[in-house]
Amino acid sequence: MQRPVKFGRIEYEVEEHQVLQSTLRRDLAPEMVSQRHGPGGQKLAYIEGWRLIALANEVFGFNGWSHAVVQQTIDCVDQIEDKFYVGVSSTVRVELKDGAFHEDIGYGVCEGMKSKALSLEKARKEAATDGLKRALKGFGNVLGNCLNNKNYLRWANKFPVATPAQPQKNETILEVPPDVHKSRYNAMEGKKRTAEAVKVPQLPTSLLREEKQTAEPQESKQKLPAPHCPMLPTDPKLVSKSDSSFTTVKPSNVSGGQKSESNPVFKDDLLNESDPVKMERKRRQQQKKEEFLQQQMKRHKSDDNK
Structure with a gap:
């Protein structure tokens, strides 16, 4: 239009x-x-x-x-x-x-x-x-x-100088003729029909929602795989579920032939972590905990010998 x-x-x-x-x-x-x-x-x-x-x-x-x-x-x-x-x-x-x-x-x-x-x-x-x-x-x-x-x-x-002719009775108007109102109404109706014909049809709200959902990428719905942490054991035999929030990991034998105490680590936070900086920080914290436990075990062993 x-x-x-x-x-x-x-x-x-x-x-x-x-x-x-x-x-x-x-x-x-x-x-x-x-x-x-x-x-x-x-x-x-x-x-x-x-x-x-x-x-x-x-x-x-x-x-x-x-x-x-x-x-x-x-x-x-x-x-x-x-x-x-x-x-x-x-x-x-x-x-x-x-x-x-x-x-x-x-x-x-x-x-x-x-x-x-x-x-x-x-x-x-x-x-x-x-x-x-x-x-x-x-x-x-x-x-x-x-x-x-x-x-x-x-x-x-x-x-x-000629005097103007007097208007005839049929040339005068007492009220607005109906043809004027009719022509104005027809013009308004014509514009309305043209606007409705050119108007773009709109889809219902339900269809718009369905199209929006189908337009979303499928990759966003898939969950990212859990990152691999070198400090966690990959052997499923070493992992046991003690409760809903912690996982008890059985570490390997330390020097002296004795087994260290079980160390609790975070399950959900560490498995679902995707930031390499946070992963490195948690790895260092875990390493420090193991070193501290080894020192405590050595100290207890020396006290027993004495």
Whole structure:
């Protein structure tokens, strides 16, 4: 299953790119242009914000572009008597789904209102809308760049200002159509089925335990053979089990024709020892014990003779 590509990294197809490029080069229809009075009694042509947003949705698609207010600064808040005069500047960024973007600055002014909060609200919204218009204008003529062309304005001013047609009753929406909810539900179900089909089946816990046990090496289950100790007699006749923890070893005859006393040695520790250092240490201890016993026997023998 392919990972979804993030917005800003979706490349346009060749045909889609060519169609968009040819559309953005076209000029606006005169019906889309509005006029307002400017300083010095002149008329200024502009496009309304809601018209421009609807046009951008038609050109790029509702999910093909996005905009954000990067920065907004309150430049001035003046109060003269009981009226407020506010100026706000905004930086707006418009980005397409392939990562192309334009940033521009917009300005909003509110003069003569008696409420400071309403003055700030009006100035902030006007600055954001003005920044959005100027940022969209950077993509082409159809999004408002043609309004800066004087030749286009002379041509557009020849046409009478047409009043927008009233929407028909069948074109209005009182509630969200059921087709929208149905399409969203089908899309969610399709994603769920795809995820379940790609999901790797997991084995039960009992099978995993059996596989883990069979995967262990057989050598680890076998016990290591007991190391050979040179001090222990190999003849089974010389070994007798007196109890569960000791083994009595009958040593060979010492000088003088007398037999030494039986010496207890550790059975389990010495037979199962695998460290050569410990084996050598135990061998030396056993040798010292035998030498000490021989000396004791010689001393007792000399005392008896005396």
